[in-house]
Amino acid sequence: MLGSPGIIWFVLWVLVPAYTIVAVSMGYVSDSMLPVPEWNPLYWNVETLTTVFREMRPGGTFSRVVTNTVIYVACAMALCVLVGYPVAYYIAKQAGRWKALLIVLLTIPFWTSYLMRMLAWIGLLATDGYVNRLLVGVGLLDNPYGWLEGHGFVVVIALAYGYLPYFILPLLASLDRIDDRLIDAAKDLGMNRLWTFLRVILPLSAMPLVTASTVVLLPMCGDYYTTTLMSGSPSTAMIGNQIQILAQGGPQQNVGASMALLLQITLILLLSFYLYASSKTNRTAAPV
Known part of the structure; x- marks a missing residue:
């Protein structure tokens, strides 16, 4: 019970924002060119993540x-x-x-x-x-x-x-x-x-x-x-x-x-x- 406030704080302000970043990263871009988060891990799209990883390596756009x-x-x-x-x-x-x-x-x-x-x-x-x-x-x-x-x-x-x-x-x-x-x-x-x-x-x-x-x-x-x-x-x-x-x-x-x-x-x-x-x-x- 004593740890409940700390656990709630951690979930709301650490885990939820972190999962939001994952959902946006693994989501899609709509026809109107807006990002669509994917909250269900079963439908995550890793294409953007792998592309960014390649571009961060030597010689890439983000290197x-x-x-x-x-x-x-x-x-x-x-x-x-x-x-x-x-x-x-x-x-x-x-x-x-x-x-x-x-x-x-x-x-x-x-x-x-x-x-x-x-x-x-x-x-x-x-x-x-x-x-x-x-x-x-x-x-x-x-x-x-x-x-x-x-x-x-x-x-x-x-x-x-x-x-x-x-x-x-x-x-x-x-x-x-x-x-x-x-x-x-x-x-x-x-x-x-x-x-x-x-x-x-x-x-x-x-x-x-x-x-x-x-x-x-x-x-x-x-x-x-x-x-x-x-x-x-x-x-x-x-x-x-x-x-x-x-x-x-x-x-x-x-x-x-x-x-x-x-x-x-x-x-x-x-x-x-x-x-x-x-x-x-x-x-x-x-x-x-």
């Missing part, structure tokens, strides 16, 4: 957005690790009395919507924005640079910036649970700071790193507004942008639903692998 998504997400994840891990480790193990204050500062981005934070970047990177003013003023640039004119690296930086707090907080919580006595024992055995990190801290933080990466990987893959705001160029479009265009209306809504379904399946497989690896690690670490 560019798939390639962009993979490259941008991988680069943004690398930035999150390079920036987020040292920050999380410092707060967890080195911050001392400043720990509470630093955690509060980390939560400040959650007080503002993701969209508003991206809009703030537009003000910074615009042709007459503060970044160009600074770079021109100190002589690093002769003329203002078009940061928002379809550059993939700007999209990567914006993705990393937007999702970095979601990466740091779960990683911080996990690193904070590492027993300090293990670190002290490594030092007592003669290990310096580098070897203590490589032989003790890094192995213990492997699964927390996977957990934090999973938290940001899933929304990154479906992100579309970051690319729209920071570039707006078709050359930097991601899968989310393509789904948005196809799903806005017209006769290709079933194509957009098929692409969304394939993206969901891919993310479910990645999440399943994470859950399997996590449970396997927990079983291995469990006391006999």
